[in-house]
Structure formats: C-alpha cells, structure tokens
Amino acid sequence: MLARGPRDIVEPTVACVLVHTEVEGDEPTDHARAVLGEGRRIASSLGASLHAVAVIRPDQEVPAGHRLIESLGRAGADRVLLVAADRPTPTLWSTIGPALVTACEQVQPSLVLLAANAGGRDIAPRLAANLGGAYFAEPAVEAGPRGEVVLSRTVYGGDLWRRVSLDELDVVAVATLDDRRAPARGEDDAEVVQLEGSVPPDARVEVLGASDDEGAALEQARVIVVAGAGTTSETLPLVVALAKALGAELGGTRTLCQRGLLPPGREIGVGGRHVAPHLYVVCGASGSVAHLGAVSPDAEIVAIDRDPGAAIFKSARWGLVGKIEDLVPGLIEALA
C-alpha cells in the first residue's frame, strides 16, 4: 500500500478537475491530450485547477523538468500527480483503478475525466461508484445559459437528451470523453507531486496475454463505409470499392457479418464496435438502434438505400435513394 509522506500532502483547492492521462513512452497519448484540453477549458470556466494524474511504473523516475511533465503542462495541466502502480498496463480497473482512487483521495476533485476508450470505460464507472459520484458516458460539453458547464448525451436511439449541469450536483462527477476535442496550449511549468509507494493490482484478475484485434482500425477511423443487410455478395465489391475511393475503413452491420460477408471483427453495433468517425456512409442498412447506438452522435451520416421510408434517413444528414448497384459506381466516379 501507499506510504504517504509529508511531501505527498496536496493542498485542498476550492475546485479541482482531475484528468487521468494515459502515457506512451514519455508523452501523453493524443486522446489524453484531447481530454486534457477539454479539462483545461472546463477548469478555467469553473475557476478550478487542473490536475493530470499519470500512473507510472514503480521504477520510473519522473522528476520536475522531465519531458512528460513539460508535455502535460503544455497540454494544460496546472499540477501533475504521479502515482506508481505495480502493474500499470493494460489500462483496466484491475491494474490502475486503486491508484486512481488514491489520487482522488488526495485532491478531492469535483470532476474526473477519462478517455472514452476500452480502458476508460472499464475504469470510469467503478471509480464513480467508489466516489459515490455521478457518471456520464461520452457526453458533449457545453455552456449553459448562466455560463455553467452542462454535460449532455443522446439516449433512447437519439430521441432524448440526458443533461446535467455540474453546478446542480452535490457529488463528484466522473465522465469519459471522446478524442474529438482540441488540445489546450498551456505552460510547461506544471507542479509535480509524486506519491510514495506503489499500488498493487487486483490479484483476482490476471492478464494472460494479448493479441491483435482485426478491424480495430475502425475505432480510430475518420471515415467509415458500412455495409448493411441490403448489401449482397454481388454488391459488396462496390461497397468495398467505395471505401477505397474514400480512403475509409470498411465495416458491416451485425446481419451482414452473420451472413459471413465480412469478418466478425468488422461488425459495428451495440454488440460490436463503437465508432466515432467524422463521416459515416451507410449502404443498405435500416438504421436500427442496435446499429446506430454504436455510432457517435457527432458523426455526419450519409445513407444510401432503396427505401425512401427507411429509418436510416431520419438519422442521416444526406441521403441517396436507389439501389447500391445503381448509385455507388457514380459515387466512385465522382470521387475520382
């Protein structure tokens, strides 16, 4: 367990935003920079300080002036909190969750932000429960009419918003954020606080190994073309060619993958991959909640379907009505 010495005492602040910062090498990940950027803007709005917490190896030396500290300062952090964990990877609750609890106990944040990736989704709700806090998965962050910070997200297939204003909460809020946020530009003089000791992992969960995940590029893709149930083995090559012409990743709905036309790792849906592209081109899919529930509400959707009454057109920004074999060749030609 952690042995806390006098140098570990962090002065309480009026309000504090804490951002879990994933690190690769000596640099925060791009996603971490994006979340820090949003954290910086929120902290400034609240008049709060921004703490970046990085979980490091027990043998890792990160003194003041270290490249990581300078990077986190430039990314907007006022203070960097370093917590050592015996097994800091992969990023899961069982590996670093207790270290983040320790960090929260130290700084008593009013808002905790994590990356909305598989690790963040594993950690954030349990951290929220540990803190007795409110939890918001991948909300949009906006300013309310009084200048207050509002977190909102669409639910129930996009029919409803769930919104909360941070100033209405009397508990800590924990949220995961996607990476579509501008990084901040801060100074490189962030204060460093390193806790002594090292936090052990949850011994009940043992990491046996990892292998590549086919189709994982879909989760980072900016442009995705998805083939739905209306795509056949005859028209699939056209959809593949469209993806190539757009420089896009190719995905499929559950129905299409179950028919064996695309591998399971390419399935997009609530039960498959969750994606956050800028542009999402849907070929022959109805637009069910099970499918679009896994697509970021910020994605601009283009729908191609023969049925003008298809539900997908209610979610899309632009639509082309007609058969895939009639429309996609023209689309590829126009893109050339």
Added chain:
Amino acid sequence: MTVAILLRRALARPGQSDEHEVLGPCERGALVAGLRLAAAFGTDAVAIAAGPARREDRVLAMALRAGANRAVRLGADGIDDLDYLGLAEALAATVRSIAADLVTCGDRSIDERTGAIGPALAELLGYAHVTGVASVAVDGPRILCERFGDGRRDKLAVKRPAVLCARPPRANEPERETNDASVASAATAGAATRHRARTPTQAIDTLDPDEVGLDMRRLAPRKNTAGRLRPVRGGKTASIVASPAELVARLRAEALLER
C-alpha cells in the same frame, strides 16, 4: 455458489418496453454466458431483473425457458428514476440475498448505452470485474475471458467473486456451442414471442425491497444525479440529394472528404 444473471427489458422510451427487442444484444450475451458458466461450474443460475412485472416478467420467463433454475424480480416503486449507482445498489442487495458469487450482466444497454451497472455493482459488492467480455471458458476455479479493447484482444483469467459484463456472441462465432442449444435460440426476442403463451410467470419470485434489506428512501438522492431527460427538438430528416455527384460536392463543401 450461485451464478446471478442480470437482465433488463430493452426500453424504447423511459418506462416503455421496446416492441422489437425483448433483450438487448449485450443482455443476450449475459444470458448465454451466465448459463454456460453455471453449467460448467455445476451450480444454479438465477436470473434477476428489477422493475414492474408487466415489463420484466417476460424477460425472466425467457431466462427460465433458456435454462435458468430460478428467476427473481425486484419490485420497487421509483427504481426507474434512479441513476446508475442507485440501480446498482438495488441489484447488489438482490445479488447478496441469493448469495451469488458470480454475476453476468450486459456490457452496455441498447437504450442508455452507459455501461455503468456492472462495474458499479462490482464496486458495491467488492467483486472483481471485467467489461467487454466477448467469450468465457472455465479453467478449474478460474474463468478465462477474452476482452476486446483499444486495438487488441486481452486474455484474462478471473477468480470469483466477480462481475462479468458481456458483449453479445460475436457475429459468425458459434453462439450454439453451448451444450444447451435452446439457450442460444431462446435468448432471442423471437423465441420469447412464440412461446409467450407458455410463460410460467408463477415461477418468478417477486421480492420487495425490505426482503433484500434495501431502504429505497436512502436511495432517493440518486434520482437527482441521473440528469434530466429532454426531447431532442426538431427531429432531423436527411436531405435527399439528386445524384452521387451532388453528394460528393456537398461533402467537399463541408470538408468531410479526406482525399
């Protein structure tokens, strides 16, 4: 030892059942995984749902037909208004009441898509948890899980007590590899519809909050932390474009094309 399988009726709107989906895809994964683990450990599987009978009994009856030994419904007024932690507290009390040391639940519901109940439940119970579980197998006392995330497949071994948050059986993967083929088929909305007339609702135990040691008044503040629901104004409809060339021109005008 008991395996608890947490189920929940898919909702189209708050409090309103989805006409097309009885169980969301992840809850189907939880049902299949829970029954598979109960069979492998040679123990009972108890399906649990929270909410009114008119909504949740259909889900529990499906679980009984699929092979669950028992079904329990926590009936508590106002449970739908609680946030993730309030609901997790109610479910934790129910899990404790049946002394389950292994819990399966959906990784993410189809309606709220929050993915918070499993990890929060594990925190309240003091159990280990794994999210994004794509497959399970038993290796002695351990449960081997395959988990997808951030560009890799993690292989994990978990010791009980634990909460496993299941994704659906992946497309093209052998959903029917379970010993009981009826599990896979019954864990679909269609099966529930076809066999609805034979639903043994009498076999569903209804528990009051008092019976599981739950004080709903203590959970009341968790209604304030869920956030407010508001309708999305002006439901959008796609702008239908006349030709592929016009579509490409619009995408270029919005700088949405990368090449």
